[in-house]
Amino acid sequence: MREIYYEQIKAAVKQCVLKANLELPEDIEAALRVAWAGEDSERARGLLQIMLDNAEMARQQRMAICQDTGLVAVTISIGQDVHIVGGDINEAVNAGIREGYQEGWFRKSVVTDPLERVNSGDNTPAVIHYELAAGDHFIITVLPKGAGSENMGQLTMLKPAQGWEGVRDFVVKVVKEAGGNACPPVIVGVGIGGNMEMASYLAKKALLRPINRRHNKPRLAQLEQELLKMVNRLGLGPQGLGGATTALAVNIESYPTHIACLPVAVSLGCHATRRSSCEL
Amino acid sequence: MAKRLKAPLTDDEVQSLRAGDEILIDGCLYAARDAAHKRMMAALEQGQILPFDPAGQIIYYVGPCPAPPGKVIGSAGPTTSGRMDAYTPALLERGLKAMIGKGDRSREVIAAMQKYGAVYLAAVGGAGVYLAQRIVAAAPLAYPDLGPEALLRLQVESFPCVVAIDAHGNNIYEQVRLKLGSPANKEEQDDKEQ
Secondary structure (H helix, E strand, O other): OEEEEHHHHHHHHHHHHHHHHHOOOHHHHHHHHHHHHHOOOHHHHHHHHHHHHHHHHHHHHOOOOOOOOOEEEEEEEEEOOEEEEOOOHHHHHHHHHHHHHHHOOOOOOOEOOOOOOOEOOOOOOOEEEEEEEOOOOEEEEEEEEOHHHHOOOEEEEEOHHHHHHHHHHHHHHHHHHHOOOOOOOEEEEEEEEEOHHHHHHHHHHHOOOOOOOOOOOHHHHHHHHHHHHHHHOOOOOHHHOOOOOOEEEEEEEEEEEOOOOEEEEEEEEOOOOOOEEEEO | OOEEEEOOOOHHHHHHOOOOOEEEEEEEEEEOOHHHHHHHHHHHHOOOOOOOOOOOOEEEOOOOOOOOOOOOOOOOOOOEHHHHOOOHHHHHHOOOOEEEEEOOOOHHHHHHHHHHOOEEEEOOOOOHHHHHOOEEEEEEEEOHHHHHHOEEEEEEEEEEEEEEEOOOOOEHHHHHHOOOOOHHHHHHHHHHHO
């Protein structure tokens, strides 16, 4: 039985939220550079240049890439042979966020009740998912996600007869309806299959995969490329103000489903999709 | 070449702007988002005066990060403007001349902008550090209990925006949606022909 301590988890979460909010992932920055080179429109290029300059300034000056430092989605992959010692694992995660958001001068964007809407003052609680499997691993991944993009996500329960065409049309519709709100160029996370909540979880999980890596199933990898092309044909461009780059990537995750179901969820990540991971 | 604007804006200035114009703003902006708008609407309903007179002024939809030591303000990019749509016509009626945010506005807001003469400016969402550098002073004005949603008075220098919707109803988001003159349109046409 491997033991992992409360303090280790807290420290790891703190480091992850600091890194995520201050350092744009390399794969996204590289994709923004490629997008810049591929734009003919002066306005689109100008906007992409500001996004690139902003990422550089955030890293240099240790200021949050975006003022919306988000509600933190935390995924913990934990082996069944791990024993947590020294306190509540959920409290360790929230304590790490509390300290990280204080130290980083990040905005506190969480209200304790969705209807009463009083700010919790420390950006907790996080939304925490646990993935339990065989082994003794412990991997923390954080996705502090802003509301501009989060509010534009959608779920639909298609009929199996609608097949790939139905999935494709839904994804394009969601990106189009999001317009400039989701801060394009976006990363399109698509979850296909499972049930209602699983599809949403998969869409979010898809945003965690580096965007320069296609799905390891050739069929899904091909569909990702096809969808990216279709989404970019919308011409929404950076900030929805026109251009060739509406999305930087489409990442799909799928799961077995019921004979009568075809759930599809789309979660949009903005051009500053922030993620960080740490293995203990 | 970007045009320069400074509040209070005159009707002539507002009417001369066109969707697509690049703008650099100097001077004063009022920072307000969801909760501050809700409070201002409640004040109006109760016949109270607003914390500032909106006549000729510019509202920036922003909820900044706290200012780190040695900085005037933390990261401070625009938030999604559509959430303020319900509150905006009442402010336009009282003379508000410009709003800065990101994303499209509702039909009602665009109609009120035409009626009262106002423009909607897009700043780059997600460029919080870049835009914070253009803010030279920030002072709390009202509703400090709202934390990141408090009403602030900001002083900016060369704050970059694009006129997204002008006072004549021209709307870049709509033009882009309808693919007017976009290269994407041509590609789709080509596909149909194949």
